[in-house]
Amino acid sequence: MFSPQQAALRVALQRKTFAGCAFPDIVAADDALIAEAWVPGTTVSELAPTERQNAYVAVAAFLEDLRTRCDLADTARTFPTAFDYIGHYLVPRLEPWTALDDIRDALSDWREVYARIADAVPSHVSHPDLSANNIIREDETGRFVIIDNELLGVGHGWILDQRNSCLSTESGFEETWPDVTLLAEKAWQLRCIGSALDAGDLSGALAIARRETFRKASSI
Secondary structure: OOOHHHHHHHHHHHOOOOOOEEOOOEEEEOOOOEEEOOOOEEEHHHOOHHHHHHHHHHHHHHHHHHHHOHHHHHHHHHOOOOOOHHHHHHHHHHHHHOOOHHHHHHHHHHHHHHHHHHHHOOOEEEOOOOOHHHEEEEOOOOOEEEOOOOOOEEEOHHHHHHHHOOOOOOOOOOOOOHHHHHHHHHHHHHHHHHHHHHOOOHHHHHHHHOOOOHHHHOOO
């Protein structure tokens, strides 16, 4: 786990029931490690297209819970430094590349926008890794279980949760939170730059940093 607070967050969420999805049972836990029970079943990526629709509905309901439930807002306030997907992952992933002007400028742009409007955007419990490979339809119960939880955290990462998930759609929060639109676009740009660098595509990463291929990159 990233921090003791992240481990404590995972344990706290185990005590809660969510719409749509569930977490595996915890078989062992300490400040640095969470061991989860094996879940016999089929990943959503292996389901027939018609069966995947049930999973998409479940994921949408789960993400709605994370954004709207008062008890989960209290949980977010209890574990504020658990793990911040943007601040602890997306930004540090690019920092070794700031000798390159385009990437340095993209990070500077992000930091300017974040400093200006972050206080207007709420922090929530966030799960940015709800891909079809990370959700299993459990054989015994038919419920959808999230099996990869190392990026579970708290902060503003929730603005990308839906776009990062198997739903792969725009967030749709613009009407409720006008400031989310710009912040989400800037964070998604960081995400796409980092993904291109991880794939060894430096020219693609620089083009995304310059926003030359940003919209195309948003589909990766």
